[in-house]
Amino acid sequence: MRKAESSMDVIKVDKLVKKFGDFTANDHLSFQVKKGEIFGFLGANGAGKTTAIKILCGLSAPTEGRVEVAGFDVEHQTEKVKKSIGYMSQKFSLYEDLTVFENIRLFGAIYGLSAGLIRERSERMLKNLGLYEQRNRLIGNLSLGWKQKLAFSVAILHRPQIVFLDEPTSGVDPVTRRQFWELIYQAAAEGITVFITTHYLDEAEYCDRVTIMADGKIEALETPRKLKKQFDCETMNEVFLKLTRPH
Ligand SMILES: Nc1ncnc2c1ncn2[C@@H]1O[C@H](COP(=O)(O)OP(=O)(O)OP(=O)(O)O)[C@@H](O)[C@H]1O
Structure with missing residues (x-):
């Protein structure tokens, strides 16, 4: 398993609470x-993942607790946080009526x-993706797969x-998902920390560490290998079902 680059914490979440009225989502x-870690954030529908991500990205304020991203307080240094992060979701789409370039x-x-940097990086990126001829x-x-890799x-x-x-x-x-993960590994190898939510449990196996949320709480946080050992399971799918099934 690939190791995270250093021991520096680039995300610090301390007793984060998010309430919507009487309902506690986090x-x-x-x-x-x-830094450089691939961190999987898992949980059933409605567990509170998107709510937490919005707070970490500075798009929504915590009700209680302290969250630091890239060394900045998400509540009081929101603009600095936004400059230090990238964000992509299933719904994030590039402009359909513009070309790739x-x-x-x-x-x-x-x-x-700058225009020069954009030209240099886009050429390298498109060649790496195998999309240069399609620019x-x-x-x-x-296709959706190309759109997501490009996004x-x-x-x-x-x-x-x-x-x-x-x-x-x-x-x-599945083939495109594997290629997508190759891009994730490349980014992490360059020191970019990857914070990812997914409902595909095979992808949980590719993460350095995984947290599993249920009903707004963290039920487990460990490497996939240790989680499988701890819960006596063969796969992350089994671990997930054990932790998120209604008791
Ligand atoms: N703005 C809001 N107002 C009230 N309730 C909200 C709001 N946003 C989210 N919730 C509730 O908070 C809970 C957590 O939602 P959230 O979208 O964070 O879950 P999720 O883990 O990302 O789920 P999914 O896997 O379906 O994306 C849900 O019950 C949702 O209805």
């Missing part, structure tokens, strides 16, 4: 994520990259410290 979450140029400019095609004409590459174009991926492989075929 119930005293505490965890840390290291036009999308990269647009997002590069939004991230504040003048409209996004709308690409991920665009989300890290500005070399963020951390990239948040909310169900990025939802609906794509």
Whole structure:
């Protein structure tokens, strides 16, 4: 298993609570994520994953607790947090009526990259993806798998410290999911921390550490190997079912 690059914590969550009225969506979450780590954030529908990710990205304020991302307080240094991260979700889509290259140029400019840097990085990225010959095609004409791989590459174009991926492989075929994970490994090897939610339990096996949430609480947080040993299971799927089935 690939090791996280250093012992530096780039995400620190301390007793995070998020309430919507009387309903507690995140119930005293505490965890840390290291630089270069691939951190899987799992849980059944409604467990509270997206709620927590929105707080970590500075899009929503915690009700209680303290959250630090890339060394910044998410509540009081929101703009600095936003500059340090990349974000991609299942629903995040590139502009369908712009070409591959036009999308990269647009997002590069939004991230504040110079024209020269955008050209250099986009060429390298498109060649790495095997999409260079398609650079003048409209996004709308690409398959979902290509769109998601490209969306991920665009989300890290500005070399963020951390990239948040909310169900990025939802609906794509197993071969493309494997290729997507190759991109994740490349990013992590370059020191980008990857925070990912997924409902595919085979993908949980690819993470350095995994947290499993149920009803707004963290039920387990460990490496996949240790979790399987701890719960006496062959697969992460079995671990997940043990921890998230209604008791
Ligand atoms: N703005 C809101 N107002 C009220 N309730 C909310 C709000 N946002 C989320 N919730 C509730 O909080 C709970 C957690 O939702 P959340 O979207 O974080 O779950 P999730 O783990 O990401 O689920 P999924 O896997 O389906 O994406 C759900 O019961 C949801 O209905």
